[in-house]
Amino acid sequence: MKIVILGGGVIGVTSAWYLAEAGHEVVVVDRQTGVAQETSFANAGEISPGYASPWAAPGIPAKALRWLFMQHAPLILRPKVDMAMLRWLVAMLGNCNATDYRINKGRMVRLAEHSRDRLIALRAQTGISYDERSQGTLQLFREQKQMDGIAKDIEVLRADNVPFEVLDRAGCLAAEPGLAASEASILGGLRLPNDETGDCFKFTNALAEMAKARGVQFLMGRTIRGLATEGGRIAHVDTAEGPVKGDAYLVAMGSYSPLVVAPLGLRLPVYPVKGYSITVPIVQEQGAPVSTLLDESYKVAITRLGDRIRVGGMAELSGYTNDLPQARRDTLDHSVGTLFPGAGDLSRATFWSGLRPMTPDSTPVVGATKIDNLFLNTGHGTLGWTMACGSGHVIADIMSGRAPAIETADLALSRYRN
Template identity: 75%
Template sequence: MRIAICGSGVIGVTSAWYLAQAGHEVVVIDRQDGPALETSFANAGEISPGYASPWAAPGIPLKALRWLMMDHAPLILRPKPDMAMLRWLVAMLGNCTQSAYAINKSRMVRLAEFSRDCLAALREETGISYDERMQGTLQLFREQKQLDGIGKDIAVLKADGVPFEVLDRAGCIATEPGLARSSAPIAGGLLLPNDETGDCFKFTNALADMARAKGVTFLNNTTITAMVEDAGRIVRVETSKGPVVADAYLVAMGSYSPHLMAPLGLHLPIYPVKGYSLTVPIVEEAHAPVSTLLDESYKVAITRLGNRIRVGGMAEISGFNTDLPAARRATLEMSASSLFPGAGAMKEATFWSGLRPMTPDSTPIIGPTRLPNLFLNTGHGTLGWTMACGSAHVIADIIGGKRPAIEAADLALSRY
């Protein structure tokens, strides 16, 4: 079967790999001149199945109001006359219940755990290298009340059999020795030892090269303008370089997926939530993180990637813009410097922003649509890197008519 994939971020490329492995002819279409040049380019670098949690949770509305007032706010809202923004915010607030949180987190952890296993198998099979480390994630709490409030997360981790360890300050420093030089308050932490780290851009490009060797075609610098439906099926993708015809079509365009689907009468509840990152050269090895630390107070991830530190985070709801305000950079610098002082050359850091494709329930949309040859693999939010291989494995099975290795019915668009 010939399959056209729209999008060559980490989701599109991993989908291409697993589909090619299943024996399909695959063509990947993207407007950029190479893979992983948008949201997959400089994300936080964490592969954190144990930290897979919905943004919508009990108490989040009140927390959000407090965050908006902070000097280094983890949440930034730039209101604008945008009905898509309003609908998304209302839908997200509707998921801020205990029951919805438990359901959403459980299915996110299910997919993320499966994805980590798929990545491990892929790594063993191919020897792919991407500055990977397997030393876990430390969620660090600066305040005791944060540490006291992790009960609901621990309950889900226990239910799903995810290993974890609750640490005091000394335990946090033993896990991340660079914290010993920090004067920041550290009440404790939650260690998820099975989590991993790695450079998503390096991984995606290395896998794209392997996919090409298996016959996958990449149409770069090619803008997708429309999908054409006829007699209840997609018959072609219109692009800036002419039509692309296939037997089946997969949309993996992140935040831009709703624009492509709307003319077909398919409404995807995905909205861009902007994130920022710094990539910092390491100057003092002993002071740098050894894996990933999540600064819970500021929602910032600090990750070791080879001889660099990736500092990523924040959530800005402001539509489709990728500007780089100095205030956002200051927040990232403050979080990293307060916890790992002197570890990196901050003045030499590269500043970046990307648009995370968020659903109201934080769960991606993976599966079929009302059109029998049109499929979706999109809406992964902050966890595209964490969930990429598992999502690709699932959608490749679905497109190929096979039963996925995990329960996937509740990941489809039909849940909305």
């Protein structure tokens, strides 16, 4: 079967790899001149299945109101006349209850754990290298109320048999010795020793090269105008450079996915939630992080990537914008500067923003649609890198007519009908 994939980010490329491995002819179409040029380019770098948690959680509405008025706010709302934003916000708030939180987190962890296993297998199979480390993730708490609030997460971790450690200040410094130079308040942390880190951009480019060797065709620099239909099925991808035809089609365009499928009568509840990152060259090896640290106060991830520190986070609702306000960089500088002072040269840091494709329940949309030759693999939010291999493996099974290794019925678009 010839399969056309719309989107050349980490989700599209991992999907292409596993579909080619399943024996299909695969074509990837993207508007950029290379893969991983948008949201996959400079994300936070952590691969954290155990921290696969919904944004929609009990208490979030009250926290969100406080965050909006913080100097270094993890949440930024730039209101505009946008019905898609309003619908998304209402749906997200509707998931802010204990019952939905447990359901959403459970299925997110299920997919993320499968993804980690597939990444380990892929690494063993191919020897792919991407500044990877397997030294765990530490969620760091500066306030006692943050420590007191981890019970619901621990409950899910235990239910899913995810190893974890609850640490005091001394335990945090043992896991991340660079914190010894910090004067910030460090009360404790939650550490997941099985989590990993790595450069998503390097990974995606390396995997794309291996996919090409398997026969995957990459049509880059192609502006996608839409999907043409005939007889109730997708007939071809309409691009500015001409049609691209296949037997089946996979939309993996991140935040732009709903714009492509809307003319087909599909309402895909994915909205862009903007994130920011800086990439900082390390100048003091002993003071730098050894893996990933999640600064709970500012919702910022600090990750070691080779000789660089990647600092990423924040959630901004502002539509499809890619501007770089200085205030957002100040938050990233503040987080890493207070926890790992002097470890990196902030004056030489590069500043970036990307549009995370977020669903109201934080779970990606992976599976079939009501159009029998159209499939989706999108809506991964902040966890595209964490869930990429699992999502690609699952969608390859679904499109090949095979039973996936994990339950997938609650990942499809059809879950929103109720």
